[in-house]
Amino acid sequence: MSEHASPALTVEGLSAGYGRFEVIHDITLSVAKGQAVALLGPNGAGKTTVLRAIMGMLRHRRGSVIVDGTDITAMPPHRVARGHVALVPEGRRLFLGQTVEDNLRLGGLHLRHDKERTEALLRSVFELFPVVERYRSRPVTAMSGGEQQMVAIGRMMMSAPSLMLLDEPSLGLAPLAIQGMADALGALRERGQSILLVEQRVDLALQVCDHVYVLSGGRIVRQSDAASVDAQGRELIDAYLG
Numbered sequence: 001m002s003e004h005a006s007p008a009l010t011v012e013g014l015s016a017g018y019g020r021f022e023v024i025h026d027i028t029l030s031v032a033k034g035q036a037v038a039l040l041g042p043n044g045a046g047k048t049t050v051l052r053a054i055m056g057m058l059r060h061r062r063g064s065v066i067v068d069g070t071d072i073t074a075m076p077p078h079r080v081a082r083g084h085v086a087l088v089p090e091g092r093r094l095f096l097g098q099t100v101e102d103n104l105r106l107g108g109l110h111l112r113h114d115k116e117r118t119e120a121l122l123r124s125v126f127e128l129f130p131v132v133e134r135y136r137s138r139p140v141t142a143m144s145g146g147e148q149q150m151v152a153i154g155r156m157m158m159s160a161p162s163l164m165l166l167d168e169p170s171l172g173l174a175p176l177a178i179q180g181m182a183d184a185l186g187a188l189r190e191r192g193q194s195i196l197l198v199e200q201r202v203d204l205a206l207q208v209c210d211h212v213y214v215l216s217g218g219r220i221v222r223q224s225d226a227a228s229v230d231a232q233g234r235e236l237i238d239a240y241l242g
Contacts, residue, residue, distance in 0.1 A: 008194030014063030107155035146177025
């Protein structure tokens with residue numbers, strides 16, 4: 001990243017919650033362009049709330065969110081999703097009654113008038129996930145959980161976002177599918193894509209990411225470059241994860 005380039009994501013002093021209850025407190029984190037960053041934490045730590053707040057799906061009580069130099073703090077979710085940030089939610093949430101290709105094209109709906117770009121993005125998805133191309137005309141219900149996760153990631157790619165968010169992408173997948181998904185995320189990072197990954201699996205985060213943050217009780221309690229996490233650091237992170 002150039003010395004003067006804007007980070008892909010800068011979150012400063014972000015607090016948010018539901019009703020009277022504040023769930024995340026004073027969250028500050030960043031993702032450099034082309035970097036993959038993990039947000040680790042146990043169930044109930046507030047990881048999904050952080051992603052929802054970044055996407056504008058949850059009103060911020062304090063703080064700011066800047067993506068690629070654009071302040072999206074007060075931006076509504078449908079505008080955030082137009083090239084700024086894309087999300088693969090926990091459980092994928094695909095349109096099960098639609099074909100694989102229909103699901104992908106829905107991810108790039110705001111680009112539908114730019115046919116050349118849409119087709120280029122579709123080719124990029126098929127290049128990363130050849131199995132998705134083979135299933136393109138079939139319903140997503142014909143695919144395994146790991147293959148459906150590929151479709152969910154592909155749908156995210158179709159919006160050409162500055163930042164990709166993934167919420168527990170390994171959840172419910174077989175070990176072989178988890179490794180395939182990790183390889184795909186590594187390939188996206190090599191292409192220069194910026195990623196914020198929410199996970200409970202420390203091994204996956206350290207394999208894929210450049211930097212890790214640990215969230216506990218709605219607060220960032222630890223951060224480290226992934227390469228510097230030794231056995232002792234791994235033990236400490238595991239302790240936070242419970």
